[in-house]
Amino acid sequence: MTANRRSWPRATAYLLPFLVGTAIFTVYPIVYLLIVAFQEDYNILTREFSQFGLSNFEAVLRDPDFGNAARNTALYTVIVVPVTISLGLAIASLLARIRFLRPFYQTALFLPLVTSSVAIGMVWKYIYNADYGLLNFLLSTIGLDPVNWLNDPRWNMPALVIFGVWSALPFTILIFVAALQSIGEQYYTAARIDGATVVQRFFRITVPLMGSTIGLVAVLNLIDSSKVFSELFPLFNGSPGAGFSLYTVVYYIYEQLSAEWDLGRAAAASLLLFAAVLVLTLLQAVLQRTRRRRS
Amino acid sequence: MRESALNRIVSHAALIAASAIMLFPFIWMLLSAFKSPTEIATVPPQLLPAELRFGNFAFALETGRFDQYFLNTFIVAASVVLLSLLTSVLAAYALAFFDFAGKTALLALAVAFMMVPFEVLVVVNYDTVVQWGLVDTLVAQILPFTTSILSTLILTNAFRKVPATLRVASRIDGASSWAFLWRVVVPMNRPSLVTVSVLSAIASWNAFLWPLLVTNTTEKRTLTIGLYNFITEGGVRYERLMAASAVVIVPMVIVFLLLRRQIINGVSTQGMKQ
Amino acid sequence: MRIEIRELGRTFGSAPAVEGVSATIEDGEFICILGPSGCGKTTMLNMLGGIIAPTAGTILFDGVDVTKVPAEKRGVGFVFQNYALYPHLTVAKNIEFPLAIERVPRAERRRRVREAADLVQVGPYLDRRPAELSGGQQQRVAIARALVKNPSLLLLDEPLSNLDARLRLEMRVELQRIQREAKVTTVFVTHDQDEAMSISDRTMLMNRGRLVHFADPQELYDDPAELFAATFLGNPPINQLRGRIDDGDLTLADGTIVQGIAPAGLTVDAAIVGVRSETVTLASTAPRARARVEDLQYVGRDVYADVRLGDARLSALVSRREVDRSLVGTEVPIGFDADGVHVFDAESGRRIR
Numbered sequence A: 001m002t003a004n005r006r007s008w009p010r011a012t013a014y015l016l017p018f019l020v021g022t023a024i025f026t027v028y029p030i031v032y033l034l035i036v037a038f039q040e041d042y043n044i045l046t047r048e049f050s051q052f053g054l055s056n057f058e059a060v061l062r063d064p065d066f067g068n069a070a071r072n073t074a075l076y077t078v079i080v081v082p083v084t085i086s087l088g089l090a091i092a093s094l095l096a097r098i099r100f101l102r103p104f105y106q107t108a109l110f111l112p113l114v115t116s117s118v119a120i121g122m123v124w125k126y127i128y129n130a131d132y133g134l135l136n137f138l139l140s141t142i143g144l145d146p147v148n149w150l151n152d153p154r155w156n157m158p159a160l161v162i163f164g165v166w167s168a169l170p171f172t173i174l175i176f177v178a179a180l181q182s183i184g185e186q187y188y189t190a191a192r193i194d195g196a197t198v199v200q201r202f203f204r205i206t207v208p209l210m211g212s213t214i215g216l217v218a219v220l221n222l223i224d225s226s227k228v229f230s231e232l233f234p235l236f237n238g239s240p241g242a243g244f245s246l247y248t249v250v251y252y253i254y255e256q257l258s259a260e261w262d263l264g265r266a267a268a269a270s271l272l273l274f275a276a277v278l279v280l281t282l283l284q285a286v287l288q289r290t291r292r293r294r295s
Numbered sequence B: 001m002r003e004s005a006l007n008r009i010v011s012h013a014a015l016i017a018a019s020a021i022m023l024f025p026f027i028w029m030l031l032s033a034f035k036s037p038t039e040i041a042t043v044p045p046q047l048l049p050a051e052l053r054f055g056n057f058a059f060a061l062e063t064g065r066f067d068q069y070f071l072n073t074f075i076v077a078a079s080v081v082l083l084s085l086l087t088s089v090l091a092a093y094a095l096a097f098f099d100f101a102g103k104t105a106l107l108a109l110a111v112a113f114m115m116v117p118f119e120v121l122v123v124v125n126y127d128t129v130v131q132w133g134l135v136d137t138l139v140a141q142i143l144p145f146t147t148s149i150l151s152t153l154i155l156t157n158a159f160r161k162v163p164a165t166l167r168v169a170s171r172i173d174g175a176s177s178w179a180f181l182w183r184v185v186v187p188m189n190r191p192s193l194v195t196v197s198v199l200s201a202i203a204s205w206n207a208f209l210w211p212l213l214v215t216n217t218t219e220k221r222t223l224t225i226g227l228y229n230f231i232t233e234g235g236v237r238y239e240r241l242m243a244a245s246a247v248v249i250v251p252m253v254i255v256f257l258l259l260r261r262q263i264i265n266g267v268s269t270q271g272m273k274q
Numbered sequence C: 001m002r003i004e005i006r007e008l009g010r011t012f013g014s015a016p017a018v019e020g021v022s023a024t025i026e027d028g029e030f031i032c033i034l035g036p037s038g039c040g041k042t043t044m045l046n047m048l049g050g051i052i053a054p055t056a057g058t059i060l061f062d063g064v065d066v067t068k069v070p071a072e073k074r075g076v077g078f079v080f081q082n083y084a085l086y087p088h089l090t091v092a093k094n095i096e097f098p099l100a101i102e103r104v105p106r107a108e109r110r111r112r113v114r115e116a117a118d119l120v121q122v123g124p125y126l127d128r129r130p131a132e133l134s135g136g137q138q139q140r141v142a143i144a145r146a147l148v149k150n151p152s153l154l155l156l157d158e159p160l161s162n163l164d165a166r167l168r169l170e171m172r173v174e175l176q177r178i179q180r181e182a183k184v185t186t187v188f189v190t191h192d193q194d195e196a197m198s199i200s201d202r203t204m205l206m207n208r209g210r211l212v213h214f215a216d217p218q219e220l221y222d223d224p225a226e227l228f229a230a231t232f233l234g235n236p237p238i239n240q241l242r243g244r245i246d247d248g249d250l251t252l253a254d255g256t257i258v259q260g261i262a263p264a265g266l267t268v269d270a271a272i273v274g275v276r277s278e279t280v281t282l283a284s285t286a287p288r289a290r291a292r293v294e295d296l297q298y299v300g301r302d303v304y305a306d307v308r309l310g311d312a313r314l315s316a317l318v319s320r321r322e323v324d325r326s327l328v329g330t331e332v333p334i335g336f337d338a339d340g341v342h343v344f345d346a347e348s349g350r351r352i353r
């Protein structure tokens, strides 16, 4: 009634500010990168290039630094995502069925959602301190040797992973709680009548019914952890860990730009990262569909 | 039928443990901000400061110029919230209430573009800001965030729930489509507007990579950048660093305590959107 | 306000929803648009309100062509079937809304809101929100909002259909009172014939997008222009006898002859004779035919007799005193009052006599 095909002039007027902003700061960079990635010998100052081709991709894939970055990123992701999801699901399934003290738990568990990762990362840096940090003190109380979390290449990855899981947990728990609350209470009541224990209920009801949400959260966490980069600033002063042990893909991109001024390579690496994430996302969607079809 | 008492006790115990771990860095930060340099480095670590010293905060605010950073951050965040709210409300109104050729395509494109992480686009945007001569200005920190695909989509969804007959009724009452937007649609959707504002306020307050790139002087830095430079320029003095971190974090914690429900709703719709 | 509608039409895609409607509504009249579901009532009303643009014809308000004037400039009041109150505003603010849009000065606004609220008797609820009101109260608020800007035309789309039966009867009376007090030309859509009959000065009867008959309710009933009008109005529905008329005598398909049911001299090859049940008399002193009583139905004060006349079934409203159960299964002489009998052309449905 209010709407008709002829209303586009008015609609455009309302859309205009949004379209202009998005065009300049989202659409233009995407298109630009898509083009630059295929321009060989691109000069950022003159904007000249020799020809269209795949040399940027070739260079990136041949670059041992990129290989190292990809390995580190994959390792980080492969640990952080499953750990976060398991812990998140366990905590969420406790929280979802509890009313007493819920606001307190929500506050405690979700607070990191609103805090700057740089600022709270500083606190972690202090906790990780080799000489008087809290974590080493805790280790010593159970008789373990102190660890040089931030300066020993072997311990950099664990330090980053712990911080990464801690940072990713709130969002994960929150989504799981929202999904769990939409599962009918009657399933749990029925299972309890059938004598299922808490653990049995978790594996026989929660996990199967949460299948699609787990997939979704996995993808979201995957997207997030594959971009691991800004966490390096508070913990390692922006260096990629001791001995490049935390040299990640986004760090590689960042370096191509800020140190090498090689926009073509940076764009190619960005596209490769985006493609990898996209492939994994689609894979998850396909798995989901076949699973649903089978059940 | 109720959960057995034992089950409930075990659940609470586990939740309390989890809460303690999640909360601990915040508590540790606040406690350490009041400590003296010796208290900070004692082994075994000392939980409570012997007295409440505000010197670390004073140092951060005055010597560390966190008063300036705070003001800058506030100006940037407030501008981003207001401007992105305005552009998103207008766009969402068009998407929810007008029918025009290409609307579906536009929505699909918006969702696709939202998937590309900002980190990837940062370079080109930096170049744009350089071209416009805006490096080291607050404007440069505001401009890229004056529109938000996420906010626009959340509001579009909310506005779609406004019954079409209300638009017809408002026309009979003499309201133009502009008046209908501001007098009916916007007041009816106050909760969604709050959610969207809070999400963009949090994102702006905590932004790091972009302001790191586009600022070089103390005068234009925001809190997160100030904090980062505090450590690189001033060396590691944890008691001061913790006070400075608290200055960055506490305002958002207060926002969270006040608007917990909206934030939780906002984040979960954000999660479901993607 | 006097409204002239000329050859008004509206098509959606290729299907006409309203076609060639012409009518004139006099200032201060209370008009009902009546008709079955989907006949175009809402479309008509929306065209009067400027909510839908006609695809043909013109509308004149006091002689001024308003066909192209959009809803926001027409200055009409509209009450929607679901009321369409603004959920975030209080009753007072809802009523005030049109005045706020018009930028009426504050003091005057307050006075007029008060007046409108008093007229529809929602004074006690001014600070509530629509969700905190009953259906009837919401409806009154919707009327107040429509009246507050002193419209010269008030349009209502089935405003009573969401109310329970009792409240519906109450609101009918209320609405008539309000309309008289406000002296506003009113067009009211309904598919309930009793509502139309009891409330309106004149009724526009519509069918399949066409205006079938526009007259005062009694005339519509007594003097239907088409078979559709005769069948749509009245409960039980009008009896129909199909056959050939020869000089006033009707021959049904099975050969039964009903003598002199139509005026002498009338001859129609294919006719439908409509007979209101209250004009059928059993044990008539001037019988037209013989008919068999099949059943008697007692409905409160009234008795309806199911009668078989040849291959046709008739329903006759009879007085309690005239009949008793022993009549069932017997044949009786049946007669008709001449002014309750209408003859229609079976093809076109047009009234012949």
Ligand SMILES: Nc1ncnc2c1ncn2[C@@H]1O[C@H](COP(=O)(O)OP(=O)(O)OP(=O)(O)O)[C@@H](O)[C@H]1O
Binding pocket: C012, C013, C016, C017, C035, C036, C037, C038, C039, C040, C041, C042, C043, C044, C191
């Ligand atoms: N927006 C529209 N698009 C397409 N067809 C429509 C539209 N509005 C109405 N129609 C059609 O026009 C015809 C008349 O509709 P209208 O709503 O005027 O009927 P109505 O008499 O008000 O019916 P009801 O008593 O059920 O409300 C119907 O056949 C309907 O399907």
Ligand SMILES: [Mg+2]
Binding pocket: C041, C042, C043
């Ligand atoms: Mg209708």
